[in-house]
Amino acid sequence: MTLNPTRIGKAIGITAGALAALAGIGAITALRRPLPRTGGRIRLPGLRAAVEVRRDRWGIPHIYAEHNDDLFCALGYVHAQDRLWQMELHRRIGHGRLAEIVGPAALDSDRFIRTLGFSRLVQREVSLLDDETATLMTAYLRGVNACIDQTTHRLPLEFTILGIQPQPWELTDLLVWPKMMALTLSSNWMQELLQAQIVALVGVERAIALRPRYPEDGPLTVPADAHYTPDLGAAALQLASDAALFTGENETPQGSNAWVVSGQRTTSGRPLLANDPHLNLSLPNLWYQVHLEGGDFHVAGATIPATCGVIIGHNRRIAWGLTNARTDNQDLFIEQFDAADPLRYRWRDEWLTAEVVRETIHVKGQTEPTVIDVRITHHGPIIDPVAGALRGEPTTTDTTTQALALRWTALDPSPTLTRAVFRLNRAQNWDEFRAALQDWDVPPQNVVYADIDGHIGYCLAGRLPIRRQSDGSLPVPGWSGEYEWAGYIPFVELPSQLDPPAGALVTANHRIIDERYPTSAPIRGLWLNPYRAQRIQALLDEHKQHDVRSFARIQGDVVSLPGKALVEQVARLQLEPGMEQRVRDLFVTWDGHLHPESVGGAIYEGLRYHLLRIVYQEISDLFQAPAALGSFSVLPANIYLECALPTVLARMASQPLDQPDAWLGQGRSWGGVLRAALGRTVAELTERLGDDPNRWQYGRLHTLTLRHPLGSVPALTPLFNRGPWPIGGDLDTVNHCYLPRDNAGMKITNGVSVRFIFDLNDWDNSRAILPGGQSGHPASPHYADMIAAWRAGAYHPLLWSRPAVERHSTQVLTLLAD
Template identity: 40%
Template sequence: MDSRSSRTPERETHLTYPTHPTHPTYPTHLTYPTYATHPTHPTYSTYSQSWSNALALSLSTGEPSVRDFLRGGTVEGLGSNNWVVDGTLTASGKPMLANDPHLGARLPSTWYLVHVSGGDLDIIGATLPGAPAVALGRNRFIAWGATNVAADVEDLYREHLDAAGTHVEFRGAQEPVTVIPETIIVKGAEPVRVDVRVTRHGPLISDAINANSAELKTGPKPAPLDPLAFRWTALDAVDGTMSSFLKMNEARNWSEFTMALRDFVTPSQNFVYADVDGHIGYYAPGRIPIRASGDGSLPAEGWSGASEWTGWIPFDELPHLYDPPEHVIVTANHRPAPPGYPHLLGLEWPEPYRAQRIIDLLRGRTGLTPDDFARIQADTLSLHAKTLLPLLLAHAHAESAPDRQAIDILRQWNADATAGSAGAAIFGAWFQHLAPTLVGDDLGPLVAERYQERFSFVTRFAVRTLASNDSAWCDDVRTAKRETCDDAVTGALHKGVADLTGRLGGDMTRWRWDAVHRAIFPHQGLDAVAALRPLLSRSVPNGGDWSTVNVAAVAAERPYEQHSVPGYREIIDLSPANNSRFLDAVGESGHFLSKHYDDFLKDWRAVQCRAMRMERKDIERGALGHLRLTP
């Protein structure tokens, strides 16, 4: 057997392949929120299942948002930053907290800024429209922010159904399958009825996948999947998450805040905390399952009962921290606990570049102000480029004049992915073409496309391959020539330079990153109508990349476009001066004729925020109008 084919992953939808060359181990150079250093990620074996290729094909050809949801979200720009420092590090002597959640860009905005004041309640921050609580923000006593833990709270179970499909086997007995009828109204056609079959482990997603596969109009149709049930904490009947947020809004101290978090179910979050009394803290609440066996990385036998969820990680044993001696806590979707932690939290985290950069910018600092925090939120230094670019340059042997000029620009570049940087544009294009050049022949177009947007995996794999000069991966098996890693890297550079030349022209001195890299805010529902897109959707040129604190990941399917953004930013000052600030990415109105539809967008791009006014005199001084609702 060829050594390359034996290393080709069977299934891109697997959570992680830490021992596989294309999925190297988690890095060892960063801090955890709760610990000072962290060793390597534990290892798990790869696998091959007959249904895996069918699953990958079905999900890869479906609606992107549904596909990414079912596969756990593969765009690494979907993350967040938060950090908190106590008063020993601030100019005011009181804690400060910052947060910027990263979600898909859209119009109207995901977030809505609110200030709710009544009786003992006085709270300000960001809410999700329609939700009765402030998700991120502060009240008169405490402040908080959140990032995603990336906890593994989803499992797949292979089921044994009877011939009629009405009963499922469990521990030798037959249990009835619950059928939930759903009627889908179709414009211009008859309504469609869908019977959702549900076992004790959850809905049979194989029914939907098989139905979609059967409707494929082009390409080979995958073989039908065996019955596959989806277990997820968010599908449980009891969910106290909203109650948790309501209690959080009223909390006045760490004890009340953590008591509120006990009701939190999903999605598990890294909450950072600060209060006016000078305390800071961190907690990662949520229902994270304890499995009878296995780690959830493989579909389990639903019929045997050997891999059932036996309970949740006890709240007191979830990662947490209170008033640490370092006086600072940082989370940015990196791994929240070391291997010595006694419970399985998850298997996959992005490369911790954002967390590392925030730590670097805070290290050794005192007298911090909200303006200092704002500069951190705006930072575009790419640790990704600092890691990978030296290896790329060592392997590149440019032969054409444009390629040599590109190399010269990159050798002078400081790895800061600013909007006006030609180096950032060239590096971004080079990286865009690197994964297809290295593994496109091995993985094939379907899996290679999905792999390309796993920026951490691609980076770890590229560093490992190029550092070891592993020519087996660098060779293109589709050609008679035996390519080297120098050939592959040089070829990717040439494609990237040609790509940018076609977009920006031949004068590299005029190239800018933001000339090709734009943050796209599509209108939900009407962006697909070409005539309405200019009226309803928005886009702005932008800097940054997937690894920068001011995160700006590109979309693999639309090169150079940024589809996920820091949709809300907050910087909270717990001193009496309350020099706090916040901003939504686009605007507060959902009506495109309103001047407030997109009036935040310019400030968002410049990473400038608006004041968090809580005093009545300040509110009245800045009021644009009043709307009074009477019963």
């Protein structure tokens, strides 16, 4: 997850006076003064022996140490050297302490996070850490704090602009950001509320018919004793929406691609593995590349500053990559509270007392702190009081009120994720790889695997609930006891596969298994469309053998499979001579490539947008109603609609265009729907791009700007932001870039956050690239030096061997023991 920074600079309230103060100390001096020392010798307290840090020409540190604790102390040090401001921002978001530096604009963010209780949770988790994990994390903290102590008077520019000083880091600070990652990658609760509102608006049967689903999905299960209205959860959605400016939780399609082929499918005879996570993009990038060698660690790949260990990468023997599983590990329980005592809630035939936690939020510019009381039932924190009586039979009486509690696996104290990463970094084979993933709890991930012995595999990792009733798609009664979780699906039952006969495995956020897979409970989730996975598999099948270059071409592919399917349907459409026919004739010649220069791509983008909204027009009020969904109301609906596309295209292809389809309702036909969508698209593109369709280009509509949290301040925009550029791809292309139209005031840029290709025949032949650079300092040559290569589909080598590292080293820093 990355912070969405569109308006944060203005929210912080940077004044002309603050900018004048920056100018007063000299802009060049202010920019260059924080740049870290990357050569020579520096004493680092707590080291047992000297550590060597070699930075290559791309700014990637290669850290060589004798001992494990020294290795991670140095990692903390270099993270802080390059990304201290990002680390500070992330820990403040995770602890709900952003308003201390931002002011009232961040209060809702802090209220939301304090309600979830991440800070309370990680304080409990510290005591649960095993000895080795605690030792290595403590070593990392020594490195971070040593860097802060050494740079007190030359902190990153953002600290100077805001006038703040970082406090020493603690173990809780390292545990809190993984909770934020889990939050952004596990947002099923918003979809539960949206689905409940649809049920309330159109009824159960129609909601079942409209629901986006894979063809083999089962029906929507509605609890018999629950009733829904469109305002169910309105306050929770409003709170989450207001917080999303800072938390980044905006129900975007957080996904990824990963695939692996065995040696029988490569030119070298050994496996190749590719991975590209899709996240919200900003500057600095979420990921930080590193190479660690020391003690019993030798690993390279992507880390996240303020966390320990390599999350995606390889060691001497194995490589691994991740995609978001999008499995459902959240449920909303409707609690009944005693109207006379808001702490008493009903549980079966008795009344229990909710726990109350008082949270004090200090707000910049306010003389008094804001105090909130968080109620917590045995299901979890209360995130929303139900507004009014539910439609159907009343569920709010003179004696009871209702509120929503969030049950979520991430709110169970469990600090094992970091241990899983440490074990994964040192795993030497399939058995050790799977043993490491037993500790991976949240967020659930698909993990692909390869080793130098030629094996490839897949494993689902994460803690998933066993539900006694319901399918997790709707809020359920919390008082009956009938919908409680009955434990978790055992790790040994989660889907996995070693050495498939086809010699290839692909995961791209599509459905993992069907209902026939033998587990203790069905594995539920909101899967993304299968198009990326289908395209990757097709490209793999085009060639008998692959190499790094063919994998790079796959990662750069922008062919839209649903776009080609829509071309087939539009070709069936009969039109009168005129502008719409002219545009249709242009569109049906499109080859499906969503590159920036594509005329057909521009038409497809409009057709897709309008087609989905016309088809689902009977529930359009829910997509835009701010009273129900808050200031970011359309975002849960965006994903709902995007995931409906396969259903819409399949149904359209199976029906005569000019005959009414009862599924559409209101006597509508697919031909009529298509004509309406085309008409809106033509009118829109004519207004935006002119009346010559041959000059319409996708890249004129689809542009990328990489934004820094302070880059929305006009005077700081050229310093911190980069772009805009025309960019290809969309939600369903392998080279993914999702820029939804309906942002409700917050610009979403969801794209490829890093690309990896791991060559298990020659680790030095592995490749990587990210949209940005290693450094968070805007004056650094490594702030944005990878963007051009990333846009062009190029890479840098992921150096591994000592000779290769030495050939490309540009600075060498020796960290000395006291």
